[in-house]
Amino acid sequence: MTAEVLHIGEVARRTGLSVHTLRLYEREGLLAGEVLRDEAGRRVYSAWDVEWLGNCVKFRASGMPLAVIGRLARLVREGTGNEAERLEVLREHRRHVAERIAQLQDCLDLVDGKVAAYERHLAADGVGEPW
Template sequence: MTSTGLSIGEVARRTGLSVHALRLYERAGVLTGPVQRDAAGRRVYREWDVAWLGNCVLFRATGMPLAALAELARLVGEGPGNEAARLKLLRAHQERVADQMARLTECRVLIDAKVTAYEAHLAHGSSGDPWQPAPAV
């Protein structure tokens, strides 16, 4: 845009978020402060906004709800003095992510076992369905 800011299109390109998502994030309070506007009323973003939105993309990829992200943004936007509240929010999310990872590990073990079974089945030209237990004799 100019040396004073970035357009919404440029921020969309740099963050991988759509223009629609950026507007949604603004309405949901996910930015750490209000988005500035130029004389024509167009949004003007700062480099800080791009860096913050990069974090938001990662937080959302881990399942952080928009409400939690908005709360974190509010706390960061308030400035120093509320670090304990930020830490509490992040620890709660950290625990949710750890639980998700444990569940995904269980899923991966099942998938790996099934892939191995099908690979062996196909490599040996076996008959029957490797998913089903062998019939009792």
């Protein structure tokens, strides 16, 4: 059984990344594996590459800088023996994400309070100041 081979357009569709972004990620060393080329010189990706890129999309959405993704990708490319360093990169990012979640929860609490105040205000036929 042969491994699935995907061209850049299909990878773009599967990951939601643009072709331009995929090329940028390759240039910047953000891929955990080498991008191979077919006989015609076109980039070919594996299912594993797509999985890694899916992780990158989530890392970016969670605020991970491209430089940190690049560091993590480099560590993965280097192979076994650096798992402790990978773990520390991920733990540090987890701390960042947890802090951001706490900030967003504080913002949500404020918005929820304002929504409740306006709902009470409107239920009371606009009596009193909701703010």
